[in-house]
Amino acid sequence: MELGLVGLGKMGGNMRERIRRAGHTVVGYDRDPGLTDVPSLAELVGRLKGPRVVWVMVPAGAATQSTVDELSELLSPGDVLVDGGNSRWTEDEKHAGELAEKGIGFVDCGVSGGVWGLANGYALMYGGDAEHVARVQPVFDALKPEGEFGAVHAGKVGAGHFAKMVHNGIEYAMMQAFAEGWELLEAADAVTDVREVFRSWQEGTVIRSWLLDLAVNALDDDEHLEALRGFASDSGEGRWTVEAAIDNAVPLPAITASLFARFASRQEDSPQMKMIAALRNQFGGHAVQSTK
Numbered sequence: 001m002e003l004g005l006v007g008l009g010k011m012g013g014n015m016r017e018r019i020r021r022a023g024h025t026v027v028g029y030d031r032d033p034g035l036t037d038v039p040s041l042a043e044l045v046g047r048l049k050g051p052r053v054v055w056v057m058v059p060a061g062a063a064t065q066s067t068v069d070e071l072s073e074l075l076s077p078g079d080v081l082v083d084g085g086n087s088r089w090t091e092d093e094k095h096a097g098e099l100a101e102k103g104i105g106f107v108d109c110g111v112s113g114g115v116w117g118l119a120n121g122y123a124l125m126y127g128g129d130a131e132h133v134a135r136v137q138p139v140f141d142a143l144k145p146e147g148e149f150g151a152v153h154a155g156k157v158g159a160g161h162f163a164k165m166v167h168n169g170i171e172y173a174m175m176q177a178f179a180e181g182w183e184l185l186e187a188a189d190a191v192t193d194v195r196e197v198f199r200s201w202q203e204g205t206v207i208r209s210w211l212l213d214l215a216v217n218a219l220d221d222d223e224h225l226e227a228l229r230g231f232a233s234d235s236g237e238g239r240w241t242v243e244a245a246i247d248n249a250v251p252l253p254a255i256t257a258s259l260f261a262r263f264a265s266r267q268e269d270s271p272q273m274k275m276i277a278a279l280r281n282q283f284g285g286h287a288v289q290s291t292k
Helices: 010-021 041-047 062-074 089-100 114-120 130-143 159-187 194-200 210-221 237-248 253-265 271-284
Strands: 002-006 025-029 053-056 080-083 105-112 123-127 151-155
Touching (some): 002 010, 002 041, 010 025, 010 114, 041 062, 053 062, 062 080, 080 089, 080 130, 105 159, 123 130, 123 159, 130 151, 159 210, 159 237, 159 253, 194 210
Parallel strands (some): 053 080
């Protein structure tokens, strides 16, 4: 089949290649002239035979909205637009409604796989009407990992991005647990080879996982992570997961704590810790460190 793919960055560029390797035709557009196949969205749409499928792989928020707006004026009734970025699920119903007024179908798709997706495949979680999903199915089949699992029609419009958001919230908590365990091992005088402890967990343990494998890779590159600053950003899904938990009255203590740990990582000198130090000094006479 033919596919228009908008956004050819780290994820999109590899997705284009994987889809092409599966025998499909991909016309890609990116603002970077060194990456793009065509000079404009209008030409991308013009190069595709109708009914068209166009997959958008750009940053969530304003970039996605402007791309959807422009494509809505270029696509025709019967075409399908897929948002494969990390958009908030609440945006999906709005986009689906706006496009439906023009007879254009909409599918939201959460994509996981990062820079390893070209070789290993991408986990896909998609939402939308069955007829629209069916139109995109050959592309889903090309992108997913080999085997029975790795892709799911999660439900109606918004379900794909909601599922991917929860996936990323779980990822936050898992990474935080590995990070805390690593720091504790590094702090213990009795443990003399933390990296090999992590490596030993890769076989036969209940915590063996791809994240553990990646942690070992990182420690092989820099055994004590001395070249890295302890700063971790967040791309939004963790916040949205916590907000959704509040809306649904679902307790998420581990995921919530992992999100706040990332916020703490951005403070050079934690104001909260200043108050804790002051209180410990007040009630227990514990020593404090002066900034002077």
